[in-house]
Amino acid sequence: xxxxxxxxxxxxxxxxxxxxxxxxxxxxxxxxxxxxxxxxxxxxxxxxxxxxxxxxxxxxxxxxxxxxxxxxxxxxxxxxxxxxxxxxxxxxxxxxxxxxxxxxxxxxxxxxxxxxxxxxxxxxxxxxxxxxxxxxxxxxxxxxxxxxxxxxxxxxxxxxxxxxxxxxxxxxxxxxxxxxxxxxxxxxxxxxxxxxxxxxxxxxxxxxxxxxxxxxxxxxxxxxxxxxxxxxxxxxxxxxxxxxxxxxx
Numbered sequence: 001x002x003x004x005x006x007x008x009x010x011x012x013x014x015x016x017x018x019x020x021x022x023x024x025x026x027x028x029x030x031x032x033x034x035x036x037x038x039x040x041x042x043x044x045x046x047x048x049x050x051x052x053x054x055x056x057x058x059x060x061x062x063x064x065x066x067x068x069x070x071x072x073x074x075x076x077x078x079x080x081x082x083x084x085x086x087x088x089x090x091x092x093x094x095x096x097x098x099x100x101x102x103x104x105x106x107x108x109x110x111x112x113x114x115x116x117x118x119x120x121x122x123x124x125x126x127x128x129x130x131x132x133x134x135x136x137x138x139x140x141x142x143x144x145x146x147x148x149x150x151x152x153x154x155x156x157x158x159x160x161x162x163x164x165x166x167x168x169x170x171x172x173x174x175x176x177x178x179x180x181x182x183x184x185x186x187x188x189x190x191x192x193x194x195x196x197x198x199x200x201x202x203x204x205x206x207x208x209x210x211x212x213x214x215x216x217x218x219x220x221x222x223x224x225x226x227x228x229x230x231x232x233x234x235x236x237x238x239x240x241x242x243x244x245x246x247x248x249x
Contacts, residue, residue, distance in 0.1 A: 002129040004190055010129070010142055011122050011186025017146045018114075018179035021153030025171065026164050033227065035162025036220060037235045042158035043216050044239020045151055046110070046209050052148075052247060053117050053209075056124075057202040060195045079199045086116070086207025103159035103167075106215060107174045111156045113208035114178040118152075120201040121145050122185020127193035129186075145182075147246045152178060154239075158216065 002010075024038075057079055062071050090109055125142065156174050160167045185201075220232045 004187075007126055007129040007186055007190050008183060011125055011183045014121065014125065014142060014145045014149060014186075015118060015179035015182030017149040018118075018152050018156075018175050019172075020150040021157075022171075022175070025153055025157040025161065026168060032162060032225075033231060036223065036228065036231050037238075038154065038161050039158040039216065040220055040232045040235020041239035041242065042155040042161075043213055043220070043232075044236040044241070045243045046113075046155050046213050046216075046239075047236065048240045048243030048247075049114070049117060049152075049155075050206050050209050050213075052243070053120070053202050053205050056120070057199055057206075060199060075196060075199055078196050079203045082200045082203025083207040083210075084203075086113070086204040087211045088207075090208055090211040103163075104170060106159040106212060107156055107170070108177070109208060109212045110158070111174045111177040113205055113212060114152050114156060115181040116201045116205035116208060118149065118179060119181035119185040120198050120205065122182040122187075123189035123193055123198055123201070124185075125182075126186040126189025126191075130190050144247070148243075149179065149182070151242060151246055 060072070061075050061079060125145065153175055156178050157164070157171045160171055164171065217232070221229060
């Protein structure tokens with residue numbers, strides 16, 4: 001069994017690894033094509049994160065009670081309501097305030113989606129650290145989350161790519177919003193963990209990330225350049241494969 005201090009310290013390493021992508025994000029003199037490609041990569045990473053979070057949730061939703069295909073109605077309802085809440089709350093905000101899709105607001109929304117995901121990851125790691133200690137399994141989970149979180153800075157900062165000058169403080173704050181909940185989750189998971197509790201944050205994460213993907217794609221595909229569709233498709237594919245590859249390590 002790990003101590004609370006050890007669990008929180010490693011949760012901090014996981015959460016703050018989101019800043020590892022800053023050097024590339026803040027690179028100066030990015031041309032429009034590069035910025036568009038990296039933004040499309042961010043979309044691909046978000047698409048992968050949705051599939052990855054759902055895979056985590058699926059283990060609880062599909063319990064195999066009916067010849068291997070059964071599911072839990074209570075867990076299904078908790079997950080569905082959480083997903084709908086995450087999506088509809090951002091949808092309502094987006095239709096109430098036309099400025100909500102400004103780069104700052106969009107970065108904040110992406111950060112919130114990733115924050116919910118990282119909170120759930122922190123819950124898992126906190127529960128593992130107290131349940132089995134810092135053994136091989138917990139350390140593998142730690143390394144996996146660090147690698148995955150190191151790619152999550154791209155989606156959060158993507159609204160500013162190509163025009164980061166004067167926005168460094170905003171980007172750093174948005175990354176903190178995305179990464180800090182990992183530490184909070186680690187603290188909560190150390191003392192308490194329940195399947196329904198995890199599913200709430202899995203659902204919120206998927207719902208919010210699903211919403212923010214749409215304006216990001218709309219902006220990328222609306223650019224009046226003949227290379228825009230090709231750059232966007234290639235970037236989304238590369239982003240998804242990057243998420244997949246990192247998750248394999």
